[in-house]
Amino acid sequence: MYTPPAFAVEDTTALYEMMRQCRLANFVTATPDGPIATSLPMFLDEAEGERGVLYAHLARPNPQWQAPVVGHGLAVFMGPDAYVTPSWYASKAEHGKVVPTWNYTAVHATGPVEFFEEAERLFEVVSRLTGIHEASRSLPWAVTDAPEAYVKAQLRGIV
Incomplete structure (x- = not known):
């Protein structure tokens, strides 16, 4: 630029x-x-x-x-x-x-x-992103608030 x-x-x-x-x-x-x-x-x-x-x-x-x-x-x-x-x-x-x-x-x-496609690394990325964007909310949502099986399925849909 x-x-x-x-x-x-x-x-x-x-x-x-x-x-x-x-x-x-x-x-x-x-x-x-x-x-x-x-x-x-x-x-x-x-x-x-x-x-x-x-x-x-x-x-x-x-x-x-x-x-x-x-x-x-x-x-x-x-x-x-x-x-x-x-x-x-x-x-x-x-x-x-x-x-x-x-x-x-x-x-x-x-x-x-x-x-990368490793579920553990992806979980860390989406958890950190969510934490950043939810931090200012009075009741922040976390990835771990969703059912574990659902989160695992969603992680298979991203890289």
Whole structure:
């Protein structure tokens, strides 16, 4: 992503916070047949890897996990955005040399992609994702609230 130097964020802590705030990312992989993208809730485990590891899950029927990945994957976290009208600039009245723009925040995270099918690892991922998204609720739901046989069946449907 092209980022003018004046707008680049290099602070890892700030980038991680932006990723936590966005919650949903577009997961993009390049394949021999072209790019594939899926919108996924993701979480970052900052303790893993050199700069952290992102986790999510895909539905087993989603072809993205079966297509050979060319290079690294890309997770695009889009934050708040807004149109900026030239009418807001004082210089519009002075000389009229203004144009519209768009203000936005985004984090593009890249790295190697690993798909896995082990039920224990998948259970951990969905449990952590659920915990993150349920944490603010007065009565948070947990994966373990569902019947064990049902959870096992659902885990067979994801990677």
